[in-house]
Amino acid sequence: MARKMGKLKFALIGIVIAGILTLVLFTKNGKIERLTFAEETNTEASLGSLDELKEGLSDYPELYRAAFEEDGIDPEDNIFIIPGMDATLTLHHEHEEADICTTMTPQGLAVNKDYLFISAYCQTKEHNSVIYVLEKKSGSFIKEIVLDGIPHAGGLAYDNNHELLWVTSEKGDTAQVITLSLKDIEAYDFADSAEPITYTDSIELPDIKRASTITVHGDDLYVAHFDDEETSVMHRYLISTTEDEDGKEVHALDTGKSTEEAYPDDVDKIGKEIQGLAFYREKLMLSRSAGRKKDSTLLSFDRLKETENFTDKNASTEITMPSYLEQIAVVGKQLYILFESGAYPYRAHGNPSIDRVLRVEIDSLFAE
Incomplete structure (x- = not known):
């Protein structure tokens, strides 16, 4: 016994x-989710120091040179801590009450003259997706914008002409983009309302499998689909302002047609595993990554020569980047670069893991 x-x-x-x-x-x-006693979004770095980041990036000479060796620029001025990687104040998706998420994963990036916007989704799908708003000049955290539901929010794009933030989303199995007005973003206070922000517009995109990432260039919105097995597509839509049936001004992507759905004016071929896109002068840049086992790549194309095919064989330049590269954004002569490796589920796998947005001079990054 x-x-x-x-x-x-x-x-x-x-x-x-x-x-x-x-x-x-x-x-x-x-x-x-991890156990946490936090009551608000964390604003301090979740990983190592600047010196540790520099050491990790020393294996990527083009990125290191552009980020840390630019004459007359303090390296700390070129990095922006991604908030919320340990704790983010948001809504519990099921219970619809304020809660702390510990698995937020950054995806989209956009910049205007005053702010940096970083989107993130909850890895466990228990919490609403968010957009972190940072002050552009200082990099200080201002607030989180809580989105309606749990969209992947893989792409952000700021539209200066209409003062709108475009966000990729989905409605059931249909790709979608939604917009947030700058006025509504600045007025929003989750701590006061404990409710998601109200969308300015929402537009379905039936002709693309998924809206994975976006950018605004001139009067056009470009939407790309991430495919990890084969080449994919990038759709171009003309952004216009019109009125709906009630006479309310709305933003549309298909002039003269429905304001609730849009079809592309142009379709270009892109390579596989594309996470971000941005234009610089007459060049198109695409960011690529797929997991921890491979380095990421930043590809540059001469748009004057390539008008329909932006696959690898037509790239003019390829720069090796650390794994988990996500979206990129161009402002003037500067490129802002986002990685998702600072998120808790990935931070043990990055090479290195990066919990900052990096800002570099584009000409320095591509200098020979």
Whole structure:
């Protein structure tokens, strides 16, 4: 009897240990939320110091030179801490009440003259997606914008002509973009309302499989679909202002047609695994990444020569980047670069893991 009790005891201990290890593994991989006592979005760096970041980026000479060796520029002026990587104040998606998320994963990036916008989704899908708003000059965190539901929010684009922030989303199985007016963004206060922000417009995109990333160039919105197995597409839509049936001014992507859905004016071919796109003068830049096992790539194309095919064979320049490269954004002569490796589920896998947005001079980055 004693021997049986001993075996049972060891069996129970084994089950408990296995349960603990499983819990740790699932937490580490972002499958479940971590325990936290935080009550607001964290604003401090979640990973190492600037010196540790510089050491990690030393294996990427083009990026290192542009970020840290620009004459007359303090390297700290070229980095922006991504908030919320340890704790983000948002809504619990099911219970619709304020809650802290510990698995937010950054995806989209946009910049205007005053702000940096960074979108993120909850890895466990328990919490509403958010957009972090940072002051452009200082990099200080201003607030989080809580979105309606759990969109991946893989792309952001700021439209200076209409003072709108475009955000990729989905409606069921249909790709979608939504807009937030700058006026509404500045007035929004989640701590006061505990409700998601109201969208200015929402437009379905039936002709593209998924709206993975976007950019605004002139009067056009470009929407690309991420495909990790084969070449994909980039759609171009003309942004216009019109009135709906009630006489309300709305923003449309298909002049003269429905304001609730849009079809592209042009379709270009792009390579696989594209996470971001941005224009600089007459060049198109595409960011590529797919997991932890491969370096990312920043590709540059001469748009004057290539008007329909932006696949690898036509790239004029390729720059190797750390893994988990996400969206890029151009402002003037500067390129802002976002990685998702600062998110808790990925931070043990990056090469290195990066919890900052990097800003570089484009000409320095592509200098020979």
